[in-house]
Amino acid sequence: MPDTQNRYQCPGCGYTYDESFGDDHEGYPPGFLFTDLPDDFVCPDCAVRYKEDFNLVLTP
Amino acid sequence: MTTYSIDTADQSTVNYTDQKRWWWLLSLVNPLTPLFGIVGHWLTGSELWLLVPLGMMFIMGPAFDWLFGEDENNPPEILVPQLEQDTYYRWLTYLTVPVHYITFLAVAIWVGTHSLTWWGFIALTVALGFADGFAINTGHELGHKRTKVETWLAKIVLAVPAYGHFWIEHNRGHHRDVATPDDPASARMGESIYQFARREIPGAFHRAWMLEHERLCRKGVPVWSIHNEVLQSYMITVILQVGLIATFGWIMLPFLIIHNFFSWWVLTSANYIEHYGLLRAQQADGKYERCQPHHSWNANHKYSNLLLFHLQRHSDHHANPTRRYQSLRDFPDLPSLPSGYYGMYVVAYLPALWFKMMDSRLLALPHINGDLSKININPDSLDAIQARYGQADA
Numbered sequence: 001m002p003d004t005q006n007r008y009q010c011p012g013c014g015y016t017y018d019e020s021f022g023d024d025h026e027g028y029p030p031g032f033l034f035t036d037l038p039d040d041f042v043c044p045d046c047a048v049r050y051k052e053d054f055n056l057v058l059t060p
Numbered sequence: 061m062t063t064y065s066i067d068t069a070d071q072s073t074v075n076y077t078d079q080k081r082w083w084w085l086l087s088l089v090n091p092l093t094p095l096f097g098i099v100g101h102w103l104t105g106s107e108l109w110l111l112v113p114l115g116m117m118f119i120m121g122p123a124f125d126w127l128f129g130e131d132e133n134n135p136p137e138i139l140v141p142q143l144e145q146d147t148y149y150r151w152l153t154y155l156t157v158p159v160h161y162i163t164f165l166a167v168a169i170w171v172g173t174h175s176l177t178w179w180g181f182i183a184l185t186v187a188l189g190f191a192d193g194f195a196i197n198t199g200h201e202l203g204h205k206r207t208k209v210e211t212w213l214a215k216i217v218l219a220v221p222a223y224g225h226f227w228i229e230h231n232r233g234h235h236r237d238v239a240t241p242d243d244p245a246s247a248r249m250g251e252s253i254y255q256f257a258r259r260e261i262p263g264a265f266h267r268a269w270m271l272e273h274e275r276l277c278r279k280g281v282p283v284w285s286i287h288n289e290v291l292q293s294y295m296i297t298v299i300l301q302v303g304l305i306a307t308f309g310w311i312m313l314p315f316l317i318i319h320n321f322f323s324w325w326v327l328t329s330a331n332y333i334e335h336y337g338l339l340r341a342q343q344a345d346g347k348y349e350r351c352q353p354h355h356s357w358n359a360n361h362k363y364s365n366l367l368l369f370h371l372q373r374h375s376d377h378h379a380n381p382t383r384r385y386q387s388l389r390d391f392p393d394l395p396s397l398p399s400g401y402y403g404m405y406v407v408a409y410l411p412a413l414w415f416k417m418m419d420s421r422l423l424a425l426p427h428i429n430g431d432l433s434k435i436n437i438n439p440d441s442l443d444a445i446q447a448r449y450g451q452a453d454a
Contacts, residue, residue: 013382027278045206046381047235048351 007057008034013046016057064135064142076139078386080131081148086366087385088152091159091194093117094187098170107180113187121402124363131362131390140387149386150210153201153369157217160195164188164220164300164319171315172308185318192221192319193326194368201369203227204381215293219300221323224293229268234331235381239338239355240348241436249337249422250441252411257328329405333357333397334374337422339436351378354427357397360390364400372401395425423449 005020017037022028026044028037034054041051063077093113100109135143143149167188171181195217203214203226211227218224230245237243244263247256272290273283281287305312338355340348353375359365365372373388375395380388397404398417408414428434430450437445 013380024279025275027275027280042232042236044232047232048379048381050347050350053350 005031006034008054009057010043010046010049011053011055012049013043015043015045017054062146064139066138066142068138074136074138076136076143078135078143079133080366080386083366084149084152084369084386087369088156088159090367091156091163091191091198094163094167094184094191097184097187098166101180107177110176110180110184110187113191114183117187117190117402118406121364121367122399122406125359125361125400125403128362130360131365134389135387137389140383143387144384146386149384153198153210153385154213156198157202157213160192160198160217160220163191168304168308168312168315172304172311181315182318185315186322189319189322190326192323195220196223196226196323196327197330197368197371199223199227200230200371201385203231205384206382215289216296219293219296222294222297222301222320223324223327224297225265225268225272225290226327228272228289229264231381232271233264233267235351235378238351238378239335239340239436243335245331246335246436247332247337248436248438248441249419250415250445251438253329253332253408253414254411255438256332257325260328260331261324329408330371330401332408333401333404335436336418337435337437338395339434341434353379353391353394354425357395358390359397359400359404361400364402368401372397393426419449
């Protein structure tokens, strides 16, 4: 597992993909990097926004 | 009446009172419509009462939409979070689930214990099918939400019309592919509802199964297992419907077949009118532009929206699929239907009338302006449409 875990947020509905948790329901285990998600990944909650629309959440 | 209030950064206060707050109870009691027929039959002995529920849907529905008109009520965006947190609204969706079960079982018992004429049987069963088609609407509202309670209630209510795959197909398939040729749940210009149904019903099932198959494979879980969210709802359906056959005998078989078909048909009808001919542009990378408000048809009529948890404010729903029904807004200049869904269903069942009414309305939309290349056209109808309305721009 990499040292730095990032969070990415859907700009439409606010769903957040947190690499440290992955997304168990969708079948992505903890530590699964956002960049490794498939190119056709869409937001699991709203399905309106594509992978490239997600914003990196900056934590202070 | 609850008033929501917030102080803004410029020292002003925004207030909003939802004038429809108590009127939303209509969505809760709407599934009870077939019981009017049963009560009338019980009190008078006349099976003519069994025709009343269909009349309430398809005569009273469009008439009340015409009578009560459109809805100016729109919540201010800044107060939407407060409106979403008000649990009254979500309790109405929770309680609609048992209402669907009560109606379904009451009608099944009535059919199973009375010797009805063939037409009385069909009228009551078809009316129940339409009422339980609205169970798909209830499942739609619940299935879009993120809480476990709501997603489970969606699976439970979708078991009534035997359409448990809907919320997977809809949330992860239809919302991704809407208004594109790839979507079996978006109708194409020139496609009649009868052609559309043959593409939509099997296409929806196939897409749901494939999406669930992919998800379970990623998790390393067998597809044929309790973890399959399509099968979870189907199992409730099997218990419910096999239980009725075991209790009341083979009369339940035609009853359930007709009921299930017409429940599915309601969804087909809604899908048909919600995106007819609308098309998202394809980008250079092959992906489609993100869904915009002009990719859905809307009906802002008060009466039918109050029966359907605001389903007809469809553009805002596709822009914000997780937004709760009480917060959905209407906007000026959206593609709009001339009547609410009840009236437009009737028009859709008469393809010549539908094409006459809707094709010119589609072509006149500002973002299309007669350009056939911006329309999702049925390939089989392309030559006829080009001959009638002109060539698509290259």
